[in-house]
Amino acid sequence: MTEPPARHDAPSQTAVLLINLGTPEAPTTKAVRMYLREFLSDPRVVETSRPLWLMILNGLVLNFRPARSAVKYQAIWTEEGSPLRVHTERQTKLLRGFLHEAGYRVRVEHAMRYGQPSIGDALSRLKAEGCDHILLLPLYPQYSASTTATAFDRAFAWAQACRSQPEFRTVRSYPDNPGYIAALAASVREHWAKYGQPDDDYRLVMSYHGVPRSTLKVGDTTFCECHKTSRLLAEALGLTEDKYAVCFQSRFGSSKWLEPYTTDTLKALGQAGVKRVDIICPGFVSDCLETLEEIAIEGREDFLTAGGSEFHFIHCLNERDDWIRALGELAARHMAGWPTSGEEPNKELVECLLRARKLGAPC
Ligand SMILES: C=CC1=C(C)c2cc3[nH]c(cc4nc(cc5[nH]c(cc1n2)c(C)c5CCC(=O)O)C(CCC(=O)O)=C4C)c(C)c3C=C
Ligand SMILES: [Fe+2]
Numbered sequence: 586m587t588e589p590p591a592r593h594d595a596p597s598q599t600a601v602l603l604i605n606l607g608t609p610e611a612p613t614t615k616a617v618r619m620y621l622r623e624f625l626s627d628p629r630v631v632e633t634s635r636p637l638w639l640m641i642l643n644g645l646v647l648n649f650r651p652a653r654s655a656v657k658y659q660a661i662w663t664e665e666g667s668p669l670r671v672h673t674e675r676q677t678k679l680l681r682g683f684l685h686e687a688g689y690r691v692r693v694e695h696a697m698r699y700g701q702p703s704i705g706d707a708l709s710r711l712k713a714e715g716c717d718h719i720l721l722l723p724l725y726p727q728y729s730a731s732t733t734a735t736a737f738d739r740a741f742a743w744a745q746a747c748r749s750q751p752e753f754r755t756v757r758s759y760p761d762n763p764g765y766i767a768a769l770a771a772s773v774r775e776h777w778a779k780y781g782q783p784d785d786d787y788r789l790v791m792s793y794h795g796v797p798r799s800t801l802k803v804g805d806t807t808f809c810e811c812h813k814t815s816r817l818l819a820e821a822l823g824l825t826e827d828k829y830a831v832c833f834q835s836r837f838g839s840s841k842w843l844e845p846y847t848t849d850t851l852k853a854l855g856q857a858g859v860k861r862v863d864i865i866c867p868g869f870v871s872d873c874l875e876t877l878e879e880i881a882i883e884g885r886e887d888f889l890t891a892g893g894s895e896f897h898f899i900h901c902l903n904e905r906d907d908w909i910r911a912l913g914e915l916a917a918r919h920m921a922g923w924p925t926s927g928e929e930p931n932k933e934l935v936e937c938l939l940r941a942r943k944l945g946a947p948c
């Protein structure tokens with residue numbers, strides 16, 4: 586990689602890079618195929634033996650799934666584009682505003698693990714602008730190797746080709762972050778205020794994106810972190826164990842994934858005579874295909890056709906003030922000790938520059 590020579594006289598600068606999954610450029614078969622090819626080729630996402638998986642991916646999955654998924658994307662697409670992208674962009678802008686208002690002179694940008702803006706391009710831009718301290722903050726409250734680890738891998742792969750590497754910090758996960766839990770709880774309470782306080786025939790369903798069950802045995806902490814968030818959210822709402830359910834959605838392929846599956850849970854609740862379900866997806870902080878289509882459309886059908894009578898989807902945290910504040914405070918805590926007040930050039934470094942120039946450094 587060619588990179589600008591190190592500027593010994595430049596002040597240190599800090600950046601926060603929000604990272605989300607990524608989404609197709611358009612709700613078309615072609616764009617979805619492009620997205621799925623990159624996403625599903627990632628060995629962190631599908632851990633089946635490579636040659637076998639690549640055969641299945643290219644021979645089957647990429648021939649059939651893109652058209653089916655494109656129809657689902659069309660059902661949730663907005664005038665501004667894919668909801669995941671729209672919310673991620675707005676969150677970035679709001680977090681920037683929050684941190685600037687709080688006196689942090691830092692850059693705040695976002696990147697997508699798949700598609701654009703890529704993690705590599707975002708890091709190259711930040712570096713070119715003089716950022717030498719970079720906080721990687723995934724928009725995944727619960728850790729998973731298939732989301733969090735692959736995002737960090739990508740950032741470190743970029744750094745491998747970098748002569749003068751920035752200092753990195755990573756936020757691994759924040760399933761029990763008090764601000765995050767409080768924002769989730771407030772969103773449920775506001776929902777109850779709008780749609781009525783639930784009575785006895787009621788469940789709050791908390792649905793998370795699943796991962797293969799096998800990942801539990803090899804040390805992935807997704808399952809435990811989802812349960813931790815759920816327990817804390819239930820406590821914050823004063824819900825007893827019989828009034829909420831934790832489940833996992835979006836199973837892919839035929840192997841066992843984390844259980845119970847959301848679709849089974851909703852059908853079972855409907856069949857058991859539970860009248861009302863409110864469903865929240867705490868693992869997603871931005872509305873996206875998995876919440877707006879799989880839960881709000883398919884999940885509703887699962888519950889109502891099984892005998893339930895009232896189904897409410899609670900939107901993701903999106904641009905809520907309390908969530909942006911929680912994210913800002915989380916970022917601030919992880920930037921402790923870093924240059925965040927727009928420091929002047931370091932005098933010693935300027936002297937160093939003069940010495941380096943004498944030795945022929947191009948800076
Ligand atoms: C193939 C295995 C998959 C794993 C493992 C997986 C983990 C995982 N994903 C998210 C968050 C999101 N996933 C989204 C879409 C999506 N996920 C998979 C597959 C796996 N995910 C596919 C194939 C798709 C694409 C849509 C489809 O064809 O079904 C999204 C939504 C993206 C959007 O554009 O709106 C999110 C967000 C998490 C958090 C996670 C592990 C915990
Ligand atoms: Fe997924």
Ligand SMILES: [Fe+2]
Pocket residue numbers: 835874875879
């Ligand atoms: Fe899905």
